[in-house]
Amino acid sequence: MQSQKTAAKDKIDMTESAKNDEKKSVKKKKKRTNPNPIVVYKRWCKACAICIQLCPQDVFKSDRDGYPVVVQPFECTQCGICWVHCPDFAIVSTEK
Numbered sequence: 001m002q003s004q005k006t007a008a009k010d011k012i013d014m015t016e017s018a019k020n021d022e023k024k025s026v027k028k029k030k031k032r033t034n035p036n037p038i039v040v041y042k043r044w045c046k047a048c049a050i051c052i053q054l055c056p057q058d059v060f061k062s063d064r065d066g067y068p069v070v071v072q073p074f075e076c077t078q079c080g081i082c083w084v085h086c087p088d089f090a091i092v093s094t095e096k
């Protein structure tokens with residue numbers, strides 16, 4: 001009898017823990033809604049493609065002249081890798 005109670009308690013504990021994990025993962029996947037998280041100033045950009053290659057989220061694609069175009073704005077995590085590495089300071093965040 002005692003062991004049945006313990007097993008039931010363990011099951012409840014596991015359910016609670018699963019719920020907490022679910023809440024955490026929902027928190028992590030917060031939806032991004034800014035359609036323009038960063039701006040690329042084409043006047044300053046020399047189309048070196050560093051930002052395109054370094055972005056971990058594949059936010060950029062290059063246009064036919066090699067200039068970066070923001071194609072997946074909702075994937076941007078504001079990690080800062082692109083604007084920190086841009087040699088011409090051509091990228092600016094609209095959120096920071």
Ligand code: SF4
Nearest residue numbers: 045046048049051086
């Ligand atoms: S890193 Fe800067 S200069 Fe190079 S392509 Fe990107 S925005 Fe242009």
Ligand code: SF4
Nearest residue numbers: 055076077079080082
């Ligand atoms: S801030 Fe990070 S995720 Fe956003 S475009 Fe730049 S490198 Fe990509």
